[in-house]
Amino acid sequence: MRFLLIEDNAQLAEAVVDRLMLDGHVVDHAPDLQTACSFTDTTSYDLILLDIMLPDGDGRSFLETHRNQKSKTPVIVLTARSEVSDRVGILDLGADDYMVKPIDFSELEARCRAVLRRRGGAAHNLLTLGDLRFDSLSGTLKVADRDIQLRTRELRLFEVLANAPGQVFSKSALVDRLFSYDEDVTENAIEVYVARLRRHLQASTVKITTIRGLGYKLETE
Amino acid sequence: MSTPTAHGSIRRRLLLSLLASAAVLAVVVYFVVQSVARQTAQESQDNVLVASALSILDSARFVNGQVNVDLPYSALSMLDSISEERVFYAIRLENEFLSGYPDLPRTNPAPGGRPVYLSAPFLGEEVRIAAVRRPVSTDGGQSYIQVSVAQTLSGQKQALARISRTSLGIGGGFFLLSVLIAAIIARSTIHPLDRLTASVSRRGPKDLRPVAAPVPSEMVPLVASLNSFMRRLHRSLLRSEDFIAEAAHRVRTPLAIVRTKAEIVQRKTDDPDTRAALKEMIHAIDDSSRTAGQLLDHAMVTFRLDHLANERISLLRLIQDAVERLRPMSELKDIGMEVTGTADATIQGDPILLQNALHNLLDNAVKYAPPGSDVAVALALGDDVAVVTVADNGLGFPEAELGQLAQRFSRGSNAQSVVGSGLGLTIVKEVTEAHGGHMRISNNPGGGACVSLHFPLS
Numbered sequence: 001m002r003f004l005l006i007e008d009n010a011q012l013a014e015a016v017v018d019r020l021m022l023d024g025h026v027v028d029h030a031p032d033l034q035t036a037c038s039f040t041d042t043t044s045y046d047l048i049l050l051d052i053m054l055p056d057g058d059g060r061s062f063l064e065t066h067r068n069q070k071s072k073t074p075v076i077v078l079t080a081r082s083e084v085s086d087r088v089g090i091l092d093l094g095a096d097d098y099m100v101k102p103i104d105f106s107e108l109e110a111r112c113r114a115v116l117r118r119r120g121g122a123a124h125n126l127l128t129l130g131d132l133r134f135d136s137l138s139g140t141l142k143v144a145d146r147d148i149q150l151r152t153r154e155l156r157l158f159e160v161l162a163n164a165p166g167q168v169f170s171k172s173a174l175v176d177r178l179f180s181y182d183e184d185v186t187e188n189a190i191e192v193y194v195a196r197l198r199r200h201l202q203a204s205t206v207k208i209t210t211i212r213g214l215g216y217k218l219e220t221e
Numbered sequence: 222m223s224t225p226t227a228h229g230s231i232r233r234r235l236l237l238s239l240l241a242s243a244a245v246l247a248v249v250v251y252f253v254v255q256s257v258a259r260q261t262a263q264e265s266q267d268n269v270l271v272a273s274a275l276s277i278l279d280s281a282r283f284v285n286g287q288v289n290v291d292l293p294y295s296a297l298s299m300l301d302s303i304s305e306e307r308v309f310y311a312i313r314l315e316n317e318f319l320s321g322y323p324d325l326p327r328t329n330p331a332p333g334g335r336p337v338y339l340s341a342p343f344l345g346e347e348v349r350i351a352a353v354r355r356p357v358s359t360d361g362g363q364s365y366i367q368v369s370v371a372q373t374l375s376g377q378k379q380a381l382a383r384i385s386r387t388s389l390g391i392g393g394g395f396f397l398l399s400v401l402i403a404a405i406i407a408r409s410t411i412h413p414l415d416r417l418t419a420s421v422s423r424r425g426p427k428d429l430r431p432v433a434a435p436v437p438s439e440m441v442p443l444v445a446s447l448n449s450f451m452r453r454l455h456r457s458l459l460r461s462e463d464f465i466a467e468a469a470h471r472v473r474t475p476l477a478i479v480r481t482k483a484e485i486v487q488r489k490t491d492d493p494d495t496r497a498a499l500k501e502m503i504h505a506i507d508d509s510s511r512t513a514g515q516l517l518d519h520a521m522v523t524f525r526l527d528h529l530a531n532e533r534i535s536l537l538r539l540i541q542d543a544v545e546r547l548r549p550m551s552e553l554k555d556i557g558m559e560v561t562g563t564a565d566a567t568i569q570g571d572p573i574l575l576q577n578a579l580h581n582l583l584d585n586a587v588k589y590a591p592p593g594s595d596v597a598v599a600l601a602l603g604d605d606v607a608v609v610t611v612a613d614n615g616l617g618f619p620e621a622e623l624g625q626l627a628q629r630f631s632r633g634s635n636a637q638s639v640v641g642s643g644l645g646l647t648i649v650k651e652v653t654e655a656h657g658g659h660m661r662i663s664n665n666p667g668g669g670a671c672v673s674l675h676f677p678l679s
Binding site for chain 2: 105173
């Protein structure tokens with residue numbers, strides 16, 4: 001996905017950009033509203049992450065102009081202020097969601113998915129792999145036009161693997177992608193989910209292969 | 222909020238002083254009317270008595286050294302016309318009694334021949350006497366013929382009693398009229414005060430604009446100090462809001478940098494020890510940021526509790542919003558969240574506070590529920606109560622600590638592995654109670670925590 005991050009704190013912005021790139025996203029960073037506007041004029045983004053306190057104005061004014069221009073790009077506000085005082089104004093002005101800093105990136109990813117799902121998925125969210133069709137936004141997986149019922153975490157596991165078929169993911173990398181930090185999980189939990197997902201994929205030509213000592217990868221026969 | 226002690230009432234004081242002066246005036250009116258009436262009655266009787274005496278005097282003829290009095294009929298009949306009084310008379314020549322009642326009290330002659338009046342007892346009754354005299358020439362030279370006419374006063378007393386009653390009526394009527402006028406005056410004097418009170422108390426909690434409506438000049442200093450007080454309050458509120466926002470910003474931004482960097486390092490390493498250390502670090506960062514957030518939230522909540530907004534709120538809508546807001550988090554943990562109960566309830570209150578309370582409650586449930594379990598949210602309506610219940614199937618509350626969990630910074634002894642500050646339930650409880658409701662915490666029979674908020678329906 002292509003993100004626009006509007007954040008004036010350089011250190012935080014750099015860290016967020018690095019972190020999002022680890023998940024394979026493309027991120028542009030604008031330190032103020034003026035730069036942000038020149039970016040949005042020329043580039044189309046999947047999602048905008050907006051800080052509220054900015055050197056050349058309030059993030060809320062950006063929200064207003066953004067909405068008035070009838071832009072379809074969803075906005076998630078990153079606020080560092082008190083939840084009680086901020087939340088109402090932000091959502092009323094047309095932000096799709098908001099998060100309080102510091103950002104839990106697994107939560108951010110979950111919220112991005114939710115926002116994009118609400119807004120209706122674009123074509124590039126459809127993934128075809130062997131005889132599987134996967135819509136990452138609606139979270140539906142089909143084998144030869146038959147729906148497979150997956151629980152959220154099984155879907156997430158499939159999504160991570162399917163976004164890079166053939167790439168080996170270590171158990172710890174998968175734990176990072178699947179669990180939030182306030183959950184106390186061991187790497188063995190991954191084995192449980194892999195086993196469940198394998199059962200669901202039995203009828204398909206797509207298989208999860210174990211690479212002993214390294215991790216798992218997705219393969220098509 | 223403490224109600225100031227009332228010391229006296231302006232309305233009552235005004236009313237009392239107006240009534241006191243009205244009462245004094247009424248008494249004065251009573252006495253003036255009575256004395257004028259008495260005097261008038263006296264004068265008219267005196268006039269008739271004098272006229273009668275004069276007509277007797279006129280009829281006195283001095284013939285051949287003898288005084289001849291032909292008592293004219295009209296002289297006594299004009300007295301009869303006043304009332305059924307007894308009439309007496311006496312005619313004297315100098316000191317010699319000529320005719321009538323010899324014992325009728327004598328009067329001292331007035332200079333210049335003017336009539337003389339006297340009230341005196343006669344034959345056991347009070348009488349009014351009028352005496353006139355005229356010089357005559359006798360054999361012995363210059364002498365005076367004197368006529369006294371007297372009349373009893375019983376009829377006049379009756380008349381006076383009547384006059385008394387009438388003047389009492391006039392005084393009373395005057396007093397009653399004064400009461401009415403005093404009430405109107407007191408009311409119109411107090412009216413600007415009432416209007417000011419109404420306009421100030423009608424304001425919303427956030428309305429700290431100065432009072433602009435015109436007030437009487439005596440109230441200008443009071444309203445001026447009220448306005449300056451509100452200005453100062455407004456400034457200080459703005460400052461504390463800014464302070465809270467700024468403090469949050471200052472605390473959270475560095476935490477956000479550290480947390481993000483820690484996540485990056487964790488993603489890049491496979492070494493279990495480093496990963497475990499980083500996980501603990503992130504845990505601690507989340508802990509402190511949550512605590513900071515909830516402290517600031519709690520400050521905001523306490524601040525708002527003093528100026529509770531009063532809006533009509535749909536509870537069902539509020540619950541659904543809070544659930545949708547947490548949905549991504551619950552999905553991340555594979556936790557199902559379902560709202561049961563579709564009947565809506567409307568309560569009066571502060572939407573921001575209630576939203577925050579519900580968010581805290583649901584956030585707790587999602588945090589403590591084990592992955593893959595369900596959180597049940599229900600809205601149930603009773604006769605005069607709406608109950609919001611949030612139940613999870615996590616660890617539940619330790620039974621022994623059920624009573625004290627809603628206290629500040631109190632956490633369940635079994636919750637150490639989960640990020641939390643112990644302020645969440647405090648906020649929920651305070652907000653619920655500020656809306657006239659109460660919070661109950663218990664454990665589900667099948668395990669897990671259950672918190673219910675009971676809101677009274679107006």
